[in-house]
Amino acid sequence: MNLIVEKKNFSEKVVMLRVEAPRIARARKPGHFVIVRVSETGERIPLTIASANEKEGTITLVIQAVGSSSQRINALKVGDYLHDVVGPLGRPTEIEKVGTVVCAGGGVGVAPLYPIVEGFHKAGNRVIVVLAARNKDLVILEDEMKKVSDEVIVMTDDGSSGRKGLVTAGVEEVIKREKVDRCITIGPAIMMKFVAKLTKEYNIPTVSSLNAIMVDGTGMCGACRVTVGGQRKFVCVDGPEFDAHQVDFDELLMRLNSYKTPLKK
Amino acid sequence: MKNLDLDLIKERREQPWREELRKSKKPKERNSVPRVKMPEAPIEERISSLTIEVNQGLTEEQALLEATRCLDCPKPSCMIGCPVEIHIPSFIKFVEAGKYLDAAKIIRETSSLPAVCGRVCPQERQCESQCVYNAMKKPPVAIGYLERFVADYEREYDQSHPKKAEETHITPQLNGMKVAVVGSGPAGLSFAGDMAKLGYQVNVFEALHDVGGVLKYGIPEYRLPNSVVEAEIQKLRDLGVTFETNTIIGATLSQEDLEEMGFDGVFVASGAGLPNFMGIPGENYIGVMSSNEYLTRVNLMHARGLESETPVMLGENVAVIGGGNTAMDSVRTAKRLGAKRAMIIYRRSLEEMPARLEEVHHAMDEGVEFLNLHNPIEYKSDENGRVKTMLLQKMELGEPDASGRRRPVPIEGAIEEIPVDVVVVSIGVSPNPLVPNNFNGLKISPKGTILVNEDNQTDVPKIFAGGDIVRGGATVILAMGDGRKAAAAMDEYLKNKK
Numbered sequence: 001m002n003l004i005v006e007k008k009n010f011s012e013k014v015v016m017l018r019v020e021a022p023r024i025a026r027a028r029k030p031g032h033f034v035i036v037r038v039s040e041t042g043e044r045i046p047l048t049i050a051s052a053n054e055k056e057g058t059i060t061l062v063i064q065a066v067g068s069s070s071q072r073i074n075a076l077k078v079g080d081y082l083h084d085v086v087g088p089l090g091r092p093t094e095i096e097k098v099g100t101v102v103c104a105g106g107g108v109g110v111a112p113l114y115p116i117v118e119g120f121h122k123a124g125n126r127v128i129v130v131l132a133a134r135n136k137d138l139v140i141l142e143d144e145m146k147k148v149s150d151e152v153i154v155m156t157d158d159g160s161s162g163r164k165g166l167v168t169a170g171v172e173e174v175i176k177r178e179k180v181d182r183c184i185t186i187g188p189a190i191m192m193k194f195v196a197k198l199t200k201e202y203n204i205p206t207v208s209s210l211n212a213i214m215v216d217g218t219g220m221c222g223a224c225r226v227t228v229g230g231q232r233k234f235v236c237v238d239g240p241e242f243d244a245h246q247v248d249f250d251e252l253l254m255r256l257n258s259y260k261t262p263l264k265k
Numbered sequence: 266m267k268n269l270d271l272d273l274i275k276e277r278r279e280q281p282w283r284e285e286l287r288k289s290k291k292p293k294e295r296n297s298v299p300r301v302k303m304p305e306a307p308i309e310e311r312i313s314s315l316t317i318e319v320n321q322g323l324t325e326e327q328a329l330l331e332a333t334r335c336l337d338c339p340k341p342s343c344m345i346g347c348p349v350e351i352h353i354p355s356f357i358k359f360v361e362a363g364k365y366l367d368a369a370k371i372i373r374e375t376s377s378l379p380a381v382c383g384r385v386c387p388q389e390r391q392c393e394s395q396c397v398y399n400a401m402k403k404p405p406v407a408i409g410y411l412e413r414f415v416a417d418y419e420r421e422y423d424q425s426h427p428k429k430a431e432e433t434h435i436t437p438q439l440n441g442m443k444v445a446v447v448g449s450g451p452a453g454l455s456f457a458g459d460m461a462k463l464g465y466q467v468n469v470f471e472a473l474h475d476v477g478g479v480l481k482y483g484i485p486e487y488r489l490p491n492s493v494v495e496a497e498i499q500k501l502r503d504l505g506v507t508f509e510t511n512t513i514i515g516a517t518l519s520q521e522d523l524e525e526m527g528f529d530g531v532f533v534a535s536g537a538g539l540p541n542f543m544g545i546p547g548e549n550y551i552g553v554m555s556s557n558e559y560l561t562r563v564n565l566m567h568a569r570g571l572e573s574e575t576p577v578m579l580g581e582n583v584a585v586i587g588g589g590n591t592a593m594d595s596v597r598t599a600k601r602l603g604a605k606r607a608m609i610i611y612r613r614s615l616e617e618m619p620a621r622l623e624e625v626h627h628a629m630d631e632g633v634e635f636l637n638l639h640n641p642i643e644y645k646s647d648e649n650g651r652v653k654t655m656l657l658q659k660m661e662l663g664e665p666d667a668s669g670r671r672r673p674v675p676i677e678g679a680i681e682e683i684p685v686d687v688v689v690v691s692i693g694v695s696p697n698p699l700v701p702n703n704f705n706g707l708k709i710s711p712k713g714t715i716l717v718n719e720d721n722q723t724d725v726p727k728i729f730a731g732g733d734i735v736r737g738g739a740t741v742i743l744a745m746g747d748g749r750k751a752a753a754a755m756d757e758y759l760k761n762k763k
Contacts, residue, residue, distance in 0.1 A: 023517050037474060043566060043575040044474075068574050084474040086511035215566070215575075218472050218513065219697060220538030221558035225549060232542060232549075237698070251549055254650035258551045259576045 002082040005058060010140040013065045014108055015074040022057030024087050030115035031093030031241055035217040037084035038072045045069050046214045048112030049088060062111030089217045090240045095119040099181035102174050104167050104195050106132040106187025110141050112209060113186045118148040126150050128174050132167035136160035167191055168198050180204050185244060189256060193249035200245050208244035210235045213258055226252050269344055277355045278339065286362055287337050300404040301331040312631050315569060315601050316486045319627055328414040332361035335406045338397055343408060346395035348746030349375045353392060353408055360411055369419035372412060377458030378451065378497045378745065380420060381480060383413025384489050386742045387621050420496045437505065440464035442759055445528040447514040447700060450478020451741045452534035452732025454501060455748030461504040463756050469506060472513040475565060478536055482565035485594050515703030530727045530755045533715060537733035539695040547644030552578055552652035556595045556691035563598055580686025581605045584655060586641055587691035593624040595689045596633050607633050612640040612660050612673045655685050694738045712737060720754035721747055729755050
């Protein structure tokens with residue numbers, strides 16, 4: 001199990017791995033994630049399942065190299081194994097027919113957005129995808145998204161692909177143009193915070209998939225706790241998706257920095 | 266009172282060698298021997314390491330002498346105090362005779378984890394509390410220490426005589442039925458051992474990447490080395506039990522999947538993993554965490570190990586909230602991680618503390634500060650959100666509450682602020698909802714525990730449950746007792762059904 005059967009480099013730092021995991025491939029739904037450990041000494045890190053092939057018994061993960069573990073995962077080759085993969089975890093996305101859905105993804109968050117876009121499109125919604133990245137090289141899954149949505153808008157910080165500007169500019173453009181019934185946003189916490197702020201002004205129900213620090217991913221430690229509507233929630237079992245207008249993003253951003261300041265010896 | 270197998274007890278007790286042994290010393294000689302003292306690692310040495318075991322185990326001489334204290338009662342009340350009903354005098358008399366492997370065999374008839382229980386059971390509330398010596402106003406026979414001695418002797422013997430160990434493996438006669446166990450903690454392991462001996466094919470499913478549940482992620486190395494747990498689990502593997510890690514029942518495999526896989530029975534022992542928090546202001550600041558998170562990082566993920574990639578928060582002033590065994594484990598871990606001030610913050614007094622007395626004493630010896638009759642009411646942070654101080658409300662004891670314990674009442678205006686870098690919240694756990702939420706037909710209490718009958722059977726006849734998922738947060742040995750009871754009952758049920 002956990003054999004890597006395919007690898008694709010989306011960019012220098014973003015890699016797609018297709019991994020053998022038949023039970024997870026069978027049980028997973030859009031929005032689910034897995035916890036992965038690269039080796040005996042590795043830490044447990046959460047990764048969203050971007051897609052799955054039940055027949056072949058594989059799941060697809062997209063990993064951005066940001067730290068030691070993700071760098072080590074991204075250095076693996078076809079034929080290597082991931083030491084541990086457990087899931088599917090979290091609650092799946094609630095997919096229903098609501099009308100027009102704007103899906104806003106930033107950076108590596110575009111990968112977990114993919115099965116959600118696909119799901120909403122299959123359910124008969126008009127789906128508009130706004131993809132955001134720092135530059136052209138970091139835009140991922142553009143073609144794939146086009147196949148499962150009605151429109152794809154690409155936004156880059158430097159204008160090297162699509163339009164110049166932040167994800168919020170793309171989302172606002174759609175809101176001004178047509179009636180939007182729901183927004184779904186996945187990406188860096190700071191991006192989701194601003195998407196939520198924007199859609200709140202327009203009163204558009206918005207769901208965000210939160211990326212908290214996790215250890216076990218099964219609800220036993222509370223490392224991933226967030227405040228939603230004044231209540232304590234665990235991202236791994238109560239989420240990862242929550243009503244973005246209820247999430248305390250500032251607290252999430254603060255807690256994501258838990259291990260960034262050097263630890264005292 | 267439990268129904269002990271008095272015939273078997275009598276038969277064993279009347280064996281000639283044992284009669285002779287019993288008569289070799291007068292009761293007076295036996296009960297004038299002072300109770301053995303457990304050798305401990307020196308304090309300075311042990312708090313400098315996460316792995317040095319504090320209790321070092323009895324020497325052979327100590328074990329032999331302590332075993333002579335046992336009076337070999339005809340109706341051994343100690344057995345009544347043991348949740349898995351180990352034939353205590355039988356194993357102790359084998360120790361007195363120097364036949365340690367025979368002693369181990371006796372223990373293993375009813376216990377799958379003697380090296381674990383000998384270390385972590387609260388014997389003072391179980392077997393030893395029923396020892397006849399208590400009535401004589403003398404300290405009870407050190408049953409737990411002897412159990413540990415026997416189990417450790419057996420493990421070391423097995424490891425140094427691998428061939429012989431192989432020869433003594435029991436290979437049960439398979440009865441053609443298979444059972445699934447959800448969770449590899451003490452309840453699941455005990456159930457698995459008993460069912461394997463009864464001839465069932467047993468598959469244990471574990472959500473984490475390592476087997477053992479709380480024995481691995483919770484109880485620290487200095488109290489229960491993972492290698493000891495691993496050796497006990499290996500014994501189960503030798504019996505034919507298979508373990509599948511990274512498999513969450515209710516997520517990776519559904520109830521229907523288990524059905525399709527042809528399991529005749531299911532034992533749910535998924536534990537109470539969900540940590541409780543107090544809900545006070547600032548509890549989400551960086552540096553405040555559950556004891557489950559703290560201990561998992563250190564014990565399961567080896568956060569301070571040389572090669573481990575998992576970090577753990579370190580601090581000079583560490584406060585642990587709570588007074589249970591998990592709180593003691595956390596605060597002593599903090600001490601070993603270099604905290605200058607490792608504090609227990611407990612809202613009642615020392616007398617009400619639920620932790621084992623031995624653990625409290627060890628913690629005190631190691632320099633842990635006890636701020637009893639103190640309750641946190643708020644945390645404050647620096648500009649980065651890292652916890653910096655805590656506000657403590659001083660308490661006094663009022664009238665007894667429903668539990669019969671005197672209730673802590675805040676002393677008006679008595680609030681102090683103390684500096685803290687790390688806070689570990691250890692105020693209990695709730696049942697993990699994964700199985701209850703994803704199984705049909707189970708009856709669940711308002712607290713989230715699975716409801717079972719006296720045989721540990723749920724409303725779905727082929728599903729049994731035990732341990733913390735039934736009890737809420739309880740102890741290792743009660744969980745093991747549940748596993749044993751459920752195994753006997755499920756065996757009965759499946760045989761009759763056939």
